[in-house]
Amino acid sequence: MLTLHDYFRSGASHRTRIALNLKGLVYQQVSHHLRKGEQRAPDYMTINPQGLVPSLVDGDHIITQSMAIIEYLDESYPETARLLPRDIAGRARVRAMSGVIACDTHPLNNLRVLAYLQDKLGADENQTKAWCHRWFQDSFPALEQMLKSGQTGLYCHGDEPSMVDICLAPQMASAKRFGFDATSFSEVCRVAANAAKLPAFQRAEPERQPDAE
Numbered sequence: 001m002l003t004l005h006d007y008f009r010s011g012a013s014h015r016t017r018i019a020l021n022l023k024g025l026v027y028q029q030v031s032h033h034l035r036k037g038e039q040r041a042p043d044y045m046t047i048n049p050q051g052l053v054p055s056l057v058d059g060d061h062i063i064t065q066s067m068a069i070i071e072y073l074d075e076s077y078p079e080t081a082r083l084l085p086r087d088i089a090g091r092a093r094v095r096a097m098s099g100v101i102a103c104d105t106h107p108l109n110n111l112r113v114l115a116y117l118q119d120k121l122g123a124d125e126n127q128t129k130a131w132c133h134r135w136f137q138d139s140f141p142a143l144e145q146m147l148k149s150g151q152t153g154l155y156c157h158g159d160e161p162s163m164v165d166i167c168l169a170p171q172m173a174s175a176k177r178f179g180f181d182a183t184s185f186s187e188v189c190r191v192a193a194n195a196a197k198l199p200a201f202q203r204a205e206p207e208r209q210p211d212a213e
Helices: 011-022 066-076 088-102 111-119 125-147 163-177 186-196 199-203
Strands: 002-006 027-031 055-058 061-064
Touching (some): 011 199, 055 066, 061 066, 066 163, 088 125, 125 163, 125 186, 163 186, 186 199
Parallel strands (some): 002 027
Antiparallel strands (some): 055 061
16 A cells, blocks of 8 residues: 655645545555644654655655656556656656746745745745745746747646646645736646646646645
């Protein structure tokens, strides 16, 4: 049995749940409430020394960092849906687009950073929202241009969902939560809407998780 240590509103956990669902894998969830600091509990720190979610336990293996987990799942369970293309150039394209979201945008808008802005630097709600919008405005135009390619299909890369679609879904949820209007980015919205129709994506949505508040 796979065990996923996560939190319902965590974007990184969200993308990991999508990957597990696309792979058709059965897993149990252990929730760590980030706002209550449960991810810093000593027993969990032995699993993830960073005190972050998600973490995946697969037998004797513990994998942290959502992008590493996604690639681990793709390589460990190759008989089900592929999360990265088979060809080298395709994998590079998917990783590049995924990085725009998971490396260059999401970390700037996650709970740790926003808490620091508010608690240490005194940012109010409007300033925090403006901070988030700043980084959405940086990433969405870039991703829109990257999607204007013949390699884009129903989804970000071809006609099967891949790692970049997995990353995009939580980013769209985050944009909505912070009131960012992404409708002018037609390709981004189109591929995200297609992915949102898939049961694997729907079951991973934050509000559908056992620990959702």
